[in-house]
Amino acid sequence: MSWIRYNTASFILEGATHVTHVFISHSHLNDDFVNRLAADLRAAGVQTWVDHENILPSQDWDDAVAAALEACEAMILVLTPRAVDSKNVKVEWSYFFDLDKPIYPVILEPCKVPFRLRLNQQVDFTGSNEKGLSDLCRALGVSLNSPDIPTAEMVAISSETLPSLPRLNGMSHRPSRQPFEPEMVLVPAGPFRMGSSKTRDPRAFDTELPQHTVMLPTYWIGRYPVTVGEYRAFIEAGGYHKEHYWTQAGWAWRSKDSRTQPEHWGEEQWTGDDWLPIIGVSWYEAYAYCRWLSETTGHAYRLPTEEEWEKAARGTDGRLYPWGNEWREGVCNTAEASMGHVTPVGQYSPLGDSPYGVADMSGNVWEWCLTMWRGSYRQPANDDPEGDARRVVRGGIWHNLEVSARAAFRYWFSPFVRYHSLGFRVACTTEAAWVADL
Numbered sequence: 001m002s003w004i005r006y007n008t009a010s011f012i013l014e015g016a017t018h019v020t021h022v023f024i025s026h027s028h029l030n031d032d033f034v035n036r037l038a039a040d041l042r043a044a045g046v047q048t049w050v051d052h053e054n055i056l057p058s059q060d061w062d063d064a065v066a067a068a069l070e071a072c073e074a075m076i077l078v079l080t081p082r083a084v085d086s087k088n089v090k091v092e093w094s095y096f097f098d099l100d101k102p103i104y105p106v107i108l109e110p111c112k113v114p115f116r117l118r119l120n121q122q123v124d125f126t127g128s129n130e131k132g133l134s135d136l137c138r139a140l141g142v143s144l145n146s147p148d149i150p151t152a153e154m155v156a157i158s159s160e161t162l163p164s165l166p167r168l169n170g171m172s173h174r175p176s177r178q179p180f181e182p183e184m185v186l187v188p189a190g191p192f193r194m195g196s197s198k199t200r201d202p203r204a205f206d207t208e209l210p211q212h213t214v215m216l217p218t219y220w221i222g223r224y225p226v227t228v229g230e231y232r233a234f235i236e237a238g239g240y241h242k243e244h245y246w247t248q249a250g251w252a253w254r255s256k257d258s259r260t261q262p263e264h265w266g267e268e269q270w271t272g273d274d275w276l277p278i279i280g281v282s283w284y285e286a287y288a289y290c291r292w293l294s295e296t297t298g299h300a301y302r303l304p305t306e307e308e309w310e311k312a313a314r315g316t317d318g319r320l321y322p323w324g325n326e327w328r329e330g331v332c333n334t335a336e337a338s339m340g341h342v343t344p345v346g347q348y349s350p351l352g353d354s355p356y357g358v359a360d361m362s363g364n365v366w367e368w369c370l371t372m373w374r375g376s377y378r379q380p381a382n383d384d385p386e387g388d389a390r391r392v393v394r395g396g397i398w399h400n401l402e403v404s405a406r407a408a409f410r411y412w413f414s415p416f417v418r419y420h421s422l423g424f425r426v427a428c429t430t431e432a433a434w435v436a437d438l
Contacts, residue, residue: 019046019073019074019102019140019141019142020045020046020047020073020350020357021046021047021048021049021071021072021073021074021349021350022041022046022047022048022049022072022073022074022075022076022104022140023048023049023068023069023072023074023075023076023092023096024037024038024048024049024050024075024076024078025075025076025077025078025083025089025092025093025096026050026077026078026083026089027078027080027082027083027086027089028052029080029082030078030080030082030083030108031052033078033108033125034050034078035050035053037076037078037106037133038050038053040133041137041140042275042346044137044142045142045183046140046142047346047349047350047359049068049071049072049350049351051064051065051068053347054068054347054348055330056329056330056337056338056339059329059330064330065092066095067330067351068351069092069095069096069099070099071350071351072101072350073101073102074101074102074103074104074140075092075093075096075101075102075103075104076104076106076136077089077093077103077104077105077106077117078106078108079105079106079107079108079109079111079113080108080109080111081109081110081111081112083108083111084111084112084113084114090114093114093117094116097116097117103117103120104120104121104122104123104136104139104140105117105120105121105122105123106122106123106125106132106136107122107123107124107125107126108125108126109126110126121139123135123136123139180229180230180233180293181293181297181299182222182223182224182226182230182425182426183222183223183224184220184221184222184223184426184428185220185221185222185223185312185356185357185358186218186220186356187216187218187219187220187221187308187311187312187356188218189216189217189218190215190216190316191213191214191215191216191316192213192214192216192310192311192314192315192316192318193211193212193213193214193316193317193318194211194212194213194214194307194310194311194377194408195208195209195210195211195212195377195408196208196209196211196406196408197209197210197211200318201320201406201408203403203406204408205409206375206376207375207376207410208377208408208409208410209376209377210376210377210378211318212377214307214311216307216308216311217429218429219304219308219427219428219429220427220428220429221304221308221309221312221356221358221425221426221427221428222358222425222426222427223346223357223358223359224277224345224346224359224360224425225277225278225345225360225364225365225367225423225424225425226277226278226286226289226423226424226425226426227274227275227276227277227278227345228270228271228273228274228275228276228277228278229274229275230278231262231278231281231289232274234288234289234292234293235260235261235265237292237296239288239289239292240254240259240260240261240288241260242292244291245288245289245291245292245295246284246287246288246291247284247287247288247385247386247387248386249284249386249387249388249415250282250283250284250285250287250288250415253282253284253415253416254284254285254288262278262279262280262281262285262418263279263280263281263418263419263420264279264280264420265280269341270342270420273344275344275345275346276342276343276344276345277342277345277360277364277365277423278423278424279342279365279419279420279421279422279423280418280419280420280422281368281418281422281423281424282415282416282417282418282422283368283391283413283415283416283417284415284416285418286303286368286424287302287303287370287385289424290302290303290426293426299428300428300429301426301427301428302370302426302427302428303368303369303370303424303426303427304369304370304425304426304427305369305370305371305381305383305427306369306370306371306381306392306394306410307371307381308427309361309367309369309394309395310394310407310408312354312356312358312361313354313358313361313362313394313395313407314354314355314407314408315354315355315356316355317355319355319407320406320407320408321362321405321406321407322352322353322354322355322358322361322362322407323351323352323353323354327402328351330348330351331348331351331352331362332348332352332360332362332363332364332396332402332405333347333348333363333364333398334362334363334396334397334398334400334401334402334404334405335398335399335400335401335402336401336402337363337398339398340398340399341398342364342365342398342421343364343398345359345360345364346359346360348360348363354407360395361394361395361407362395362396362402362405362406362407363395363396363397363398363402363405364395364396364397364398365395365397365398365421365422365423366393366394366395366396366397366411366413366419366421366422366423367393367394367395367423367424367425368391368392368393368422368423368424369391369392369393369394370383370385370391371383371391371392372384372387372389372390372391372392373389373390373391373392373412388414388415388416389415390412390413390414390415391412391413391414391415392410392411392412393410393411393412393413393422394409394410394411396409397421398421399421
């Protein structure tokens with residue numbers, strides 16, 4: 001049970017440094033406390049790395065900890081007498097200290113704070129957990145607000161982060177952000193190398209050829225795939241009953257069998273956690289969700305094009321995976337991880353993030369793109385949303401091998417398919433006239 005809940009629609013503090021990825025160092029006698037703390041921080045938009053949650057059975061423990069220490073931007077050090085005496089805890093915070101990264105000591109039980117950390121800002125949890133959590137969030141650059149929040153929390157984005165998000169016709173001001181709106185990541189304008197070269201990657205498929213340069217304008221893409229909690233808002237708002245959200249082919253498909261929810265909706269394995277990526281959605285449903293989100297928020301959300309998806313996944317240097325050119329275990333959910341199921345969004349962040357900080361671009365679930373399927377890049381791209389043509393999916397899935405999790409790998413499904421590993425994320429640009437008639 002969380003100590004407090006958040007209204008994250010306004011949790012960014014003006015002028016504060018917002019910490020987004022933290023390593024939690026602790027004694028395992030305090031696992032229960034750390035689990036609650038990590039859950040509350042994630043609810044506030046701070047991604048956490050905790051050894052007993054994030055290290056997989058197949059991973060080398062020391063290697064995984066070292067990689068996380070390198071990747072995380074700050075450390076929360078949970079201090080008790082046992083933690084102070086722990087050699088492993090000392091190795092972790094000393095390594096972080098030598099990297100000159102910020103460490104936030106959390107005093108859970110009265111103890112002697114290590115000498116080198118006595119000047120660090122300390123957070124007292126020996127009294128009220130609620131006050132301690134409030135102080136910690138303030139130090140991290142996040143703010144507690146209302147105790148009530150809808151099921152699907154969100155990370156708010158300041159006006160400085162999104163200076164020119166498009167508006168729907170008739171809106172003269174930026175509406176308040178809704179609790180189901182996704183956290184968006186800016187991808188700057190410029191060229192990138194799309195596709196594969198068999199000289200560089202002998203495993204490349206013909207569908208990934210030829211490698212070529214693509215120029216894209218600035219756009220935003222969801223940091224994570226759309227979650228169960230976010231999609232629930234669409235269902236509860238009557239999205240399956242409003243024809244204007246759907247393409248003509250999509251509405252005909254929805255109406256044929258009176259569909260009112262995704263495949264597997266309500267099944268604990270697939271929808272029992274609001275932080276799981278939504279699965280079992282057709283391309284038609286993903287498209288309708290974006291239209292509903294646009295109308296509801298006043299921001300022109302849509303599915304990413306295939307080009308936008310790939311650039312967000314690999315950056316501009318043509319890397320094979322979001323994190324680099326070499327396969328690494330423990331940074332995404334593919335068959336090699338032996339998880340046997342989908343995992344909550346952000347579980348492998350930041351270790352598996354792309355150069356832009358986009359998470360979960362390899363493994364876990366396939367992600368629908370706006371673009372129609374073409375057999376190779378020798379054919380022109382077609383992003384027309386109408387019709388029943390096959391659509392591109394990207395990213396690989398939890399039960400496929402890592403070859404399908406390469407950033408350039410591409411596949412397709414018919415738009416009516418509702419596979420148990422089919423999800424999506426949203427994108428947004430300043431050129432989105434298709435929402436004007438909503």
